[in-house]
Amino acid sequence: MGANKQMNLGFLFQISGVHYGGWRYPSAQPHRATDIQYYAEIVRTAERGKLDFCFLADSIAAYEGSADQQDRSKDALMAAEPKRLLEPFTLLAALAMVTEHIGLVTTATTTYNEPYTMARLFASLDHITNGRAGWNVVTSANLAEAHNFGRDGHVEHGDRYARAEEFINVVFKLWDSIEDGAYLRDKLAGRYGLSEKIHFINHIGEHFKVRGPLNVPRPPQGHPVIVQAGSSHPGKELAARTAEVVFTAQQTLADGKAFYSDVKGRMAKYGRSSENLKVLPGVVVYVAETESEAKAKYETVSNLVPPDFGLFMLSDLLGEIDLKQFDIDGPLPEDLPEAKGSQSRREVIINLARRENLTIRQLYQRVSGASGHRSIWGTPKQIADQFEQWVYEEAADGFNILPPYLPESMNDFVNFVVPELQRRGIFRTEYEGSTLRDHLGLARPKNSVAKPS
Amino acid sequence: MGANKQMNLGFLFQISGVHYGGWRYPSAQPHRATDIQYYAEIVRTAERGKLDFCFLADSIAAYEGSADQQDRSKDALMAAEPKRLLEPFTLLAALAMVTEHIGLVTTATTTYNEPYTMARLFASLDHITNGRAGWNVVTSANLAEAHNFGRDGHVEHGDRYARAEEFINVVFKLWDSIEDGAYLRDKLAGRYGLSEKIHFINHIGEHFKVRGPLNVPRPPQGHPVIVQAGSSHPGKELAARTAEVVFTAQQTLADGKAFYSDVKGRMAKYGRSSENLKVLPGVVVYVAETESEAKAKYETVSNLVPPDFGLFMLSDLLGEIDLKQFDIDGPLPEDLPEAKGSQSRREVIINLARRENLTIRQLYQRVSGASGHRSIWGTPKQIADQFEQWVYEEAADGFNILPPYLPESMNDFVNFVVPELQRRGIFRTEYEGSTLRDHLGLARPKNSVAKPS
Numbered sequence: 051m052g053a054n055k056q057m058n059l060g061f062l063f064q065i066s067g068v069h070y071g072g073w074r075y076p077s078a079q080p081h082r083a084t085d086i087q088y089y090a091e092i093v094r095t096a097e098r099g100k101l102d103f104c105f106l107a108d109s110i111a112a113y114e115g116s117a118d119q120q121d122r123s124k125d126a127l128m129a130a131e132p133k134r135l136l137e138p139f140t141l142l143a144a145l146a147m148v149t150e151h152i153g154l155v156t157t158a159t160t161t162y163n164e165p166y167t168m169a170r171l172f173a174s175l176d177h178i179t180n181g182r183a184g185w186n187v188v189t190s191a192n193l194a195e196a197h198n199f200g201r202d203g204h205v206e207h208g209d210r211y212a213r214a215e216e217f218i219n220v221v222f223k224l225w226d227s228i229e230d231g232a233y234l235r236d237k238l239a240g241r242y243g244l245s246e247k248i249h250f251i252n253h254i255g256e257h258f259k260v261r262g263p264l265n266v267p268r269p270p271q272g273h274p275v276i277v278q279a280g281s282s283h284p285g286k287e288l289a290a291r292t293a294e295v296v297f298t299a300q301q302t303l304a305d306g307k308a309f310y311s312d313v314k315g316r317m318a319k320y321g322r323s324s325e326n327l328k329v330l331p332g333v334v335v336y337v338a339e340t341e342s343e344a345k346a347k348y349e350t351v352s353n354l355v356p357p358d359f360g361l362f363m364l365s366d367l368l369g370e371i372d373l374k375q376f377d378i379d380g381p382l383p384e385d386l387p388e389a390k391g392s393q394s395r396r397e398v399i400i401n402l403a404r405r406e407n408l409t410i411r412q413l414y415q416r417v418s419g420a421s422g423h424r425s426i427w428g429t430p431k432q433i434a435d436q437f438e439q440w441v442y443e444e445a446a447d448g449f450n451i452l453p454p455y456l457p458e459s460m461n462d463f464v465n466f467v468v469p470e471l472q473r474r475g476i477f478r479t480e481y482e483g484s485t486l487r488d489h490l491g492l493a494r495p496k497n498s499v500a501k502p503s
Numbered sequence: 504m505g506a507n508k509q510m511n512l513g514f515l516f517q518i519s520g521v522h523y524g525g526w527r528y529p530s531a532q533p534h535r536a537t538d539i540q541y542y543a544e545i546v547r548t549a550e551r552g553k554l555d556f557c558f559l560a561d562s563i564a565a566y567e568g569s570a571d572q573q574d575r576s577k578d579a580l581m582a583a584e585p586k587r588l589l590e591p592f593t594l595l596a597a598l599a600m601v602t603e604h605i606g607l608v609t610t611a612t613t614t615y616n617e618p619y620t621m622a623r624l625f626a627s628l629d630h631i632t633n634g635r636a637g638w639n640v641v642t643s644a645n646l647a648e649a650h651n652f653g654r655d656g657h658v659e660h661g662d663r664y665a666r667a668e669e670f671i672n673v674v675f676k677l678w679d680s681i682e683d684g685a686y687l688r689d690k691l692a693g694r695y696g697l698s699e700k701i702h703f704i705n706h707i708g709e710h711f712k713v714r715g716p717l718n719v720p721r722p723p724q725g726h727p728v729i730v731q732a733g734s735s736h737p738g739k740e741l742a743a744r745t746a747e748v749v750f751t752a753q754q755t756l757a758d759g760k761a762f763y764s765d766v767k768g769r770m771a772k773y774g775r776s777s778e779n780l781k782v783l784p785g786v787v788v789y790v791a792e793t794e795s796e797a798k799a800k801y802e803t804v805s806n807l808v809p810p811d812f813g814l815f816m817l818s819d820l821l822g823e824i825d826l827k828q829f830d831i832d833g834p835l836p837e838d839l840p841e842a843k844g845s846q847s848r849r850e851v852i853i854n855l856a857r858r859e860n861l862t863i864r865q866l867y868q869r870v871s872g873a874s875g876h877r878s879i880w881g882t883p884k885q886i887a888d889q890f891e892q893w894v895y896e897e898a899a900d901g902f903n904i905l906p907p908y909l910p911e912s913m914n915d916f917v918n919f920v921v922p923e924l925q926r927r928g929i930f931r932t933e934y935e936g937s938t939l940r941d942h943l944g945l946a947r948p949k950n951s952v953a954k955p956s
Contacts, residue, residue, distance in 0.1 A: 073688070073695065080688040080695070084630040084720060086600070110619060112681070112718040117703055124698040131688075131695050135719055137627035143593035144631050147539070147600035164615070166563060166651040174590035177537040178597050197714040198619040228565070235526070235533045235584075240809045242526065242533070242584050245577040250570055261650040265565040266588055267537060356693045 054475045057441050058328055058448030058490055059468075060103040060155070060295075061096055061460065063089070066131050068334060069419040069454035070363060071354030073131035077458045083135050090148040092457050099464030100478050102489040103153030103184060104145070105277075105297075105450065106138045110162055111194035114366075120194070126362035139171050146179040153486030155184030155277055160217035161210055162190060162199045165258055168217075169224035172274045173266035181270035181485030184295070186277040187288075189214045211284040216255045218276075218292055223251040225273050226499035227263035249499050271487050272494040281309075281394050290316035293327060294492050297450050299395075299422045300331045301402055306445030328447040328490055331440070332423035334454050337433050337466045344427040351455055352415035360414035367417060369396050378411045398422050419454050430470040437467075438476060507928045510894050511781055511901030511943055512921075513556040513608070513748075514549055514913065516542070517586050521787060522872040522907035523816060524807030526584035530911045536588050543601040545910050552917030553931050555942040556606030556637060557598070558730075558750075558903065559591045563615055564647035567819075573647070579815035592624050599632040606939030608637030608730055613670035614663055615643060615652045618711055621670075622677035625727045626719035634723035634938030637748070639730040640741075642667045664737040669708045671729075671745055676704040678726050679952035680716035702952050724940050725947040734762075734847050743769035746780060747945050750903050752848075752875045753784045754855055759898030781900040781943055784893070785876035787907050790886050790919045797880040804908055805868035813867035820870060822849050831864045851875050872907050883923040890920075891929060 065083045066073035073080040082088035093104050113120050113127055120127065138156035145154060154175070158168055168185075176183040189210035190196075196204040205213070232247035251262035278293040280286065289296050296313055300306035309331075314324040338344040357378065365373045369389020376383060382403045389396045399422060403413045419425050426436060440446040453459040471477035487494060518536045519526035526533040535541035546557050566573050566580055573580065591609035598607060607628070611621055621638075629636040642663035643649075649657040658666070685700035704715035731746040733739065742749050749766055753759035762784075767777040791797040810831065818826045822842020829836060835856045842849050852875060856866045872878050879889060893899040906912040924930035931942075940947060 074690045074693060078690070080690070083686070083688075086631045090600075110623070110718070112701070112716045117705075117714060128696040128698050129693050132718065136630060137623045137719065139593055140596035140624060140627040140631055143596035144600050147543075147597050162617070163620070164652060167616075170563070170590045171593060174593040177589060178539045178593055194714070197712075199617060200712040233536070235536075237527045237531070237533070240527060240582050240807075243581040245581050248565070252570075259650075259653040261570060261647070263565045265563070265585065266590065354693075 055441055056478065057437065057446075057471070057476055058102045058330060059451060059477065060105050060153070060330060060448075061101055061451040061453060062332070063092065063104050063106055064133050065135065065456070067455035067459060068421060068452040069351050070130050070359060071351040071418060072455035074354040075351055075455035075458065078455055079457070080131055083131070086141075086144050089136075089141060089145060092460055093145050093149055093152060095457065095460050095464055097149050097152040099468040100481060101152060101451075102448070103155050103182075103486055105184075105186065106134070106141065106156040107186075108134065108138050108157035108159075109192055109195060110159065110190075111192060111198050114192050114194050116193050117197070123362050126359045129356045129359040139175060142183075143175055143178050146175070146182070151182070151481040151484065153182045153184055153275070153489060154179055155186055155275070155486075157186040157188050159188050159190040159195070160214040161205055162195060165217050165220035166224065166260055166264070169221040169264055170266055172221075173225055173264060173269045176269035176271055176274045177266065181487070183269070183271070184275035184277050184486055186279060186297070187214065187218060187293075188279065207282070208284070211288060213257045214288065216257050220251070220253050220255070220258050220260050222273060223253060223499055224260070224262055224264040225269055226497045227251050228267045229497055229500045230268050233267060247500070251499060268497070271485050272497070275486050275490065275492065286313055286316060289313055289327070290322070291320045295328045295330060295490065298329065298331050299398060299424070300445065301398060301424050303440060303443060303445050306331055306440060307443060310445050326492060330448050330450045331446050332420070332450045332452050334420045334423055334425040334452045335433055335459070335463055335467065336425070336427035336454065337430055337462050339429065339466075341428050341432065344429065348419070348425065348427050348454075352419065355415060355418045357411070360411070360418055364399075364410070364414040364417060367395060367399050367422065373410060376410060379409050381407070382410060382413060395422050420452060423452055425454075430466040433467050434470040434474060437471065438474065441476070508894055509931065510890065510899075510924070510929055511555045511783060512904060512930065513558050513606070513783060513901075514554055514904040514906060514916075515785070516545065516557050516559055518588065518909070519584050520908035520912060521874060521905040522804050523583050523812060524804040524871060525908035527807040528804055528908035528911065531908055532910070533584055536584070539594075539597050542589075542594060542598060545913055546598050546602055546605060548910065548913050548917055550602050550605040552921040553934060554605060554904075555901070556608050556635075556939055558637075558639065559594065559609040560586065560639075561591050561610035561612075562586070562645055562648060563612065563643075564645060564651050567645050567647050569646050570650070576815050579812045582809045582812040592628060595636075596628055596631050599628070599635070604635070604934040604937065604942075606635045606637055606728070606942060607632055608639055608728070608939075610639040610641050612641050612643040612648070613667040614658055615648060618670050618673035619677065619713055619717070622674040622717055623719055625674075626678055626717060626722045629722035629724055629727045630719065634940065636722070636724070637728035637730050637939055639732065639750070640667065640671060640746075641732065660735070661737070664741060666710045667741065669710050673704070673706050673708070673711050673713050675726060676706060676952055677713070677715055677717040678722055679950045680704050681720045682950055682953045683721050686720060700953070704952060721950070724938050725950070728939050728943065728945065739766055739769060742766055742780070743775070744773045748781045748783060748943065751782065751784050752851060752877070753898065754851060754877050756893060756896060756898050759784055759893060760896060763898050779945060783901050783903045784899050785873070785903045785905050787873045787876055787878040787905045788886055788916055788920065789878070789880035789907065789912070790883055790915050792882065792919075794881050794885065797882065801872070801878065801880050801907075805872065808868060808871045810864070813864070813871055817852075817863070817867040817870060820848060820852050820875065826863060829863060832862050834860070835863060835866060848875050873905060876905055878907075883919040886920050887923040887927060890924065891927065894929070
């Protein structure tokens, strides 16, 4: 089945892994959380596995929620490793120097940044990586971020998306403002640049007024690869219009297929072909030579989540409901209190609990490992079978791997799963191109600002 | 003379050098202007010379001035290499991975950035470099920057400095918000952090409202080294109050001494001791085995500045006056038209022309090489004599070297001047510490946010 349809694989790099028990795993190295060599070792492992890219989630706050919420939950918070302790642009630029092929993608918000600054950072990162940069565009729904940027509350959903659309539009124009070949550098003639290839963009919109040009030449990839993760209606529309990679949380094959065809089906009206968007569901992988050994790894890390933190985190995912009133070893009650925050994330969690008959403890252990993403365990063959099925049945173009504990589960993935995928001819054995666009099979965009010649 | 008083040496890294003829120099490599390996080679040369730091000037615009000004002068602008084509944080983070000791300093403006974002970038850079980061604080007087950030005009001088003071204050508090030792990472006890060592800063001021904490632990240096270059009254006050290194343009020993004692004399009222501020005048150095050979290098690069560009640039330095009305091979007229922009820079240029009886052509050739800084040429002994005299007579604690053309003049400096300084015992032969603070002899600041224990 699925003969030779190639898949794309990225991985989410969170310090000691995405599982909240990850930092306590026996082989974890949480004391190296600000040691750049630690990051270098892990990203080089991923490159040895020929992965398409390393991806950083981001947030511009140390902890989420209001000061009150943080204060009330501080004991729980102090039992977890922060999701990040270094800033992503500096981190990825450093990693560029110790890798050659792997793509380097980071999240950046359009709500608390300026388009000129973001366009410049990504363009520069794309030069420094020789065309390996990608931007996961987010709009920030986090109250703690608002409180670090002079606001009392976060920006409304609709306003954030309107700003995001204009922001991306300005960034695209800035990336194109110094055309390919604008700099001649003719020493003898004393001619460095060609003014006809360098453009003011003169953008005047509802949110931004930006003259340009950018002070970085057009990036090697034309535009760094655009990634999105929104699963709301405007999020899917923005993805269909502008994204080249979509991250998504899908628990079942059926849900995956529905999402895949939904998002790809929205592209035609923007004049885009569906192969120019790669849908990559997140998946947490536990792999070992036997299924029971793989399952034991999952159980080991799950048992390392302190119950107080587990309940706090599950309550947060379900919309700030108090779970301490229920039996931790009983099921999630039918009549849960009203939720605050994301409804779609809450639904995914509730459906998972019902489908698998999980107790509250089992549920927090499961979601502790995955932030709402799917967790699977098994032999290399079992994992590869699932990957192959999802791609063959058009639920995915590949996966965003979420290593539960690092560095060990990245090593496991590269040593066990990648060779099995390669043996089946559904994943590369060598990088064929040099840019992230090459790895993903995406074309270099045309320049939107250049005058037709 | 000056027996064993040690000096500090940084260098300004501008693509093909600071001289506007630099990119046309025979050995220049302007086609490598976005090649990270080019930057790596030059910074490693400086590290071979045991220099204290590499410094990047910055501006958030491709060209200066209004769109009209840019349009009128576009032929002139196209004859020059832009001062920068990569973004400084990504560039320095990349360079961190190919160097071990040299400090990495960049300019960043307080006018078009947010304190949380800046605090985070510098803290992260300080971790990635293991304590080698520095921040040259500027306030932006550049119209082109304003036009990239939604403004019609630039912010008034007084307002910029008020914002800058508050900005620095917020950044300091954010750097201190996660104390040294706040992260225990006790795997067995399941205790990652100590909430009593992690602080909301709850800053509410005239310009900023920032809750904190920062999402990066306290930097290895406590605070990255603070650099300033303002020579106006509020600039000098800000330097006396907060700076640890001051860059300055001083053409003569007498001016250098006056500036040195002026700035250091302002420190006592802020409770600071004068040795905690290093005054480093900029100097463009042409060195060779003979004086005539050194002078020939200066003349070669000076002759590579196209006259149109030279006049444009000189006119800009003198406050946008039209120089084409005067004889290019005659003196600068006594009754120059009124200036726009910086008066202090204009005065330095006029005084230089008068003192050395320069024609307009000679003047633009001279300032083409130095943006208002001093240029000197000679044998290693002659250069070292001048350096030693300035330090001995308290006009300088060292120098910010401005290589006129790269990579060659960096090699010359390291091969010719550094050994002569080392032979005299006035410059290190090996790095003794590991951080930029160590190189500069500056103490690690105390934490301003931590509760006294």
